[in-house]
Amino acid sequence: MTLEILTSDGLSPIRHGFFTRRGGASSGVFAGLNCGTGSSDQREAVAINRQRAAQALDVPETHLVGVHQVHSPDVVIVDHPLPDKPKADAVVTSTPGLALSILTADCQPVLFADPKAGVIGAAHAGWRGALSGVLEATLDAMEGLGAQRSQIMAVIGPAISQRAYEVGPEMFDEFMQDDPENARFFANGQGDRMQFDLPAFGLHRLRRAGVEQAEWTRHCTYSDADRFYSYRRSTHAKEADYGRLISAIRL
Template sequence: MSLEILRSERLAPIEHGFFTRRGGASSGIFQGLNCGTGSSDLADVVRINRDRVAQAMGVETLNGVHQIHSADVVTLKDPITGDKPKADALVTNVPGQALSILTADCQPVLFADPDAQVIGAAHAGWRGAVSGVLESTVEAMEALGAKRSAIRAVIGPSISQDAYEVGPELRDEFLALDSANDQFFAKGQGDRFMFDLPGYGVARLRASGVGVAEWSGHCTYSDPERFFSYRRSTHAKEADYGRLIAVIKL
């Protein structure tokens, strides 16, 4: 099976892709294109999967970070070698460099200012989004010459509101930050709420002043044939879960 790559016209002509799990070499619970080096999948098989992605993007190196649900951004000048820096986003203006983010329900966000030739990639779960990783990425791109109003940001496959049940304590935390955040919570069963993570991400991006901010509309939880999902794997009591990769390249 060939790789399936989701692209957005909003990011064109910058090369990019939100890769689904189709076309990979992993098996079992990792069936497909598991690109997570931190998973318990066979390291050699993950390497094969990542090599397939790199080949599809026309690069030798997929630059990535050790994701920690922070607002920290790495400004890339040279390819990352050795231990990955702890951060949740990368930006660059160096031609030929590819930035990658791993997710399995959290938001993979790709950014581009085609005129300034500056790109970014961010991993934004609710913690990272609340901490400001999206805004930090925009600021780091501006430092490289991007114009905020010219930046286009697209959120790829993420868990949707219909599948993201949370407790009242999370809603309380969001409301303590801003009462307007109530719009991202719908009533669920009992004392539970359904949280709109991509809706929240789009709102944060638009408030930051970027020119374009949108979600691809793909829910990781509800489409097991195409996407890995941490929450779905947890509900199925599986021992681990695969990671999806999103890549953007100058």
Template sequence: MLEILTSDRIAARHGFFTRKGGASSGIFAGLNCGTGSSDQADVVMINRTRAAAALGVPVTALVTVHQVHSATAVAVTVPLDERPMADALVTATPGLMLAVLTADCQPVLFSDAKAGVIGAAHAGWRGAMDGVLEATLDAMETLGARRADIVAVIGPTISQAAYEVGPEFFERFTDNDRATSRFFAQGRGDRMLFDLPAYGLHRLREAGVGHAEWTGHCTFADAERFYSYRRMTHKGEADYGRLISAIRL
């Protein structure tokens, strides 16, 4: 049985899927939808097919990109034969299911119900800092959306308590903008704790969206429901699964 987290603020059909209800086994146990993982390709396809069916579309209508931690957003009107290198998608075409894959980074789903425009973004710290969220909004506007009418929801992502970083990471942010120091808390020794979802919400609100929220789920803290790259590294495992977050008109 699939477990799908949703937001009452998004009118379009959508879901932040947990790892429950998938066909993968071993370290990937559950709904691993990452074609870039070392999981069996046919099993990953079964999982992606299940996710698409849950939102009422065939897997052929599932559109993803080759995620590269960029600030690139692409508009799509038909299913893609090849995945472009980008980290966000937008569309105004009914029947297409836009999806991003994450395992600690922020999955962000966007909807302008008035204009009939949706979007999905993969926003890790680098993508968020470089402007992938704003790029998604820009791309939605080219299709007729208005920022004041856009709802943006951040799904399961790593929380501040689990996101320990070094001083060079802190300096990368604060050298560019001293005000970003408020997204860091003191950790052990010279370590800092970074609040990725708070930073994402800040960027969204500063960009002028009508509403922005985080579901409040931490990928690192809940191994039964979520995959986590950082938890994988702490445990010394060879690979990790990818969660799928998707939206469709």
């Protein structure tokens, strides 16, 4: 099976892709293109998958740059391949030939580009990272490399949708403490449960930060098991582990 790579016209002509799970070498619960080196999948299969993703972006696998994601607002600026993954949740560069990558399985993968300035970025934005400012920090880092916020395009890739994202009152309270207007991203669920709209919150943070061009691809990771990995779906199915989707962008 060939790779399936979702793209956005808004990021054109910058090469990029939100890879689905199709076309990979992994099997079992990881079946497909699992690129998560932190998963319990066979290392050889993950290596093959990462090589295929790198090849699709026309870079060596060593130039597929990623970080050790920890749900933080921290950003790394890179100008060469990284031998080790620093703890952070976003990465930016103005160096041609590097592909910036993010791994997700329900959280938002967000790709950024200012083609005129030649600056790109990639961020992992779950609810905690988005609330703590990882998207704004990515924009700040891009500006530090010469990007102009008014020229930056940001695209949110496949992520869990509101109808599939049930959360508890403690998370709602945390968002209310940040800003009472955040209530609009929650809908009533059963009992004290609520349904959180993660992509809408991500778009709100991007637009409030001055990004005029921002969109979500409108793919729900939880609802489409054939195309996407989902941490929450795997948890509900009581599976031992789950695959990680890769999203990447390069100059």
